[in-house]
Amino acid sequence: MGVKLYGHPMSSCTVRVMACLYEKGVEFELVPVNMFAGEQKAPDFLAKNPFGKVPVLEDGDLTIFESRAITEYISKKYNAPGTDDLLRSGSPEESIAVRVWVEVESHNFQPVMSPIIYQHFVAPLQGKAPDQALIEEQLAKLAGVLDVYEARLAKAKFLAGDFFSLADLHHFPYMFYFMKTPWAAEAVAGRARVKAWWEEMAGRAAFKKVAEGMKFGEDKK
Amino acid sequence: MGVKLYGHPMSSCTVRVMACLYEKGVEFELVPVNMFAGEQKAPDFLAKNPFGKVPVLEDGDLTIFESRAITEYISKKYNAPGTDDLLRSGSPEESIAVRVWVEVESHNFQPVMSPIIYQHFVAPLQGKAPDQALIEEQLAKLAGVLDVYEARLAKAKFLAGDFFSLADLHHFPYMFYFMKTPWAAEAVAGRARVKAWWEEMAGRAAFKKVAEGMKFGEDKK
The missing domain is CATH 3.40.30.10 (Glutaredoxin)
Known part of the structure; x- marks a missing residue:
């Protein structure tokens, strides 16, 4: 099995x-x-x-x-040798930092980002007009969240520290779809570190593989 | 320190x-x-x-x-002897069950419950009228979540298994405030196991101690 x-x-x-x-x-x-x-x-x-x-x-x-x-x-x-330890289980300080930023994704990033992605990509597929007022409201909140990320990424290469972890990985799907929206350019324009963080993640082999199947918004190009 | x-x-x-x-x-x-x-x-x-x-x-x-x-x-x-191991770290099966139900609280319970508590207790303190339509909408979703809990608690005494864990503990604050609302009685009326689960939690010494300070809604009695 x-x-x-x-x-x-x-x-x-x-x-x-x-x-x-x-x-x-x-x-x-x-x-x-x-x-x-x-x-x-x-x-x-x-x-x-x-x-x-x-x-x-x-x-x-x-x-x-x-x-x-x-x-x-x-x-x-499946923490095999040769793969990144995404939980940083060897270090209590690093593993709690991973947990903090995993929770940040759950409670600060996801609730703000999810309605944008839903309204832009999913609502039209269900025959509904996107709720532009809601999108604008969420974009304003997202700017605040990304400002915190920008400041954080000035101190460390990734969210939990100078290592790629589950905290970064959890952001991938929504970031990927968001980067296909008309608001992506503005969101990263003044945030060079968020942009570099995203590009580093998007370049990982695992992410390139899943990205092939993420087709929402392809008809919008 | x-x-x-x-x-x-x-x-x-x-x-x-x-x-x-x-x-x-x-x-x-x-x-x-x-x-x-x-x-x-x-x-x-x-x-x-x-x-x-x-x-x-x-x-x-x-x-x-x-x-x-x-x-x-x-x-x-601080996993001292004589206290419950809230993460069940000794058992891979139990610890993953804790993680699953911790995530359920974060992504299924909290987003549904939080607007009810906010509208009922906090909005009036900020001089706003509670949004009754939103409360009704959330109550309908909450009923669905509590139905799943009722079925789950037929198989185990607590959410992650026959042991009190972080998954249960995380529910305490919102459940405590919810049980002070006019909708509490109906929510537990047909759900004997949710009621018993709540009463078991509310009876814990740690919870009695924090409950003393949780004064929202006291003027509504």
């Missing part, structure tokens, strides 16, 4: 886990869940994740949901 | 950390931050947490922000 990931290669949370699996060199099977058809709300899927959301990871007898719990599991269990 | 916690005994995120400090028997000094006066946005506080939010923990040379990163730090560092 190998590793099975239930999800969709365009879903941000699925991408977060796929990027981690590629980083750690874990072979896995992607089992597609058609979210537009509501397959994540079907009984057999709800048995895996009662909240009816992708992704879900199965590894042997273990079933795990919530993307950021899955990435932690993968980072611990 | 002892442990210093910057925050406010009525703030949900401060309470989350205080409950953890009491659970682990850690002595600490609470340094009050007057949020209504905006002290969390003052330069000396921004130097501790650039996002300008409480709480912040100082332990010797270490400064940590984000409540759920602080609780993890406390649970690991």
Whole structure:
């Protein structure tokens, strides 16, 4: 029984886990869940994740949901030599810094970024007009968050320190989609360190691999 | 240099950390931050947490922000005999279950519950009328989340298993305030296991101690 990931290669949370699996060199099977058809709300899927959301990871007898719990599991269990220790488990100071910036992504970045991505890419697919006022409101908040990142990245190459970690990885999916929006250029224009951080991440082999499947916004080019 | 916690005994995120400090028997000094006066946005506080939010923990040379990163730090560092191991670090299966349900609180419970608490308790203090439509919308979502909890608690006494963990602890502040609202009775009426789970948590010595300071809604009794 190998590793099975239930999800969709365009879903941000699925991408977060796929990027981690590629980083750690874990072979896995992607089992597609058609979210537009509501397959994540079907009984057999709800048995895996009662909240009816992708992704879900199965590894042997273990079933795990919530993307950021899955990435932690993968980072611990498959911490093979030659791959980056994404949790910095060898150092109490570094591992708590990773945890702090993982929480920053969850509670400061994601809630601000997610409505922008949803309104710009997903709402039109559902036949709805994007809520421009909401987008503007979120963009103003995002500017504040990115200002903090810019200051932080003046002190360290990555968010948790001078090492790539889960805290950076968790940002990848939303940053990737955001960088396809009309607001990307302005967001990085005055923030050279955020720009360099993003480019460094986007250049990683694992991220190039998942980016191939992230097709939202391709028709907007 | 002892442990210093910057925050406010009525703030949900401060309470989350205080409950953890009491659970682990850690002595600490609470340094009050007057949020209504905006002290969390003052330069000396921004130097501790650039996002300008409480709480912040100082332990010797270490400064940590984000409540759920602080609780993890406390649970690991002060895992004294005679206290519950809130991370279940001895068992890979249990510790990943804790992580899953910690993430559930962050991404399924908190975003649904937080607007209810804000609208009901905080908005009136700021001279605003509570947004009843938003409250209703969130209550409908909360019902769905609590249905999942009810089913989960049929299989285990606590969220991550038959043990009290950080996953349960993180729910305490919002559950405490929610149980003071007019919607509490209905929320637990058909959910005997959620009710029992809440009562078990609320009965813990650490929680009784923090509850003394959680005065929002007292004038509504």
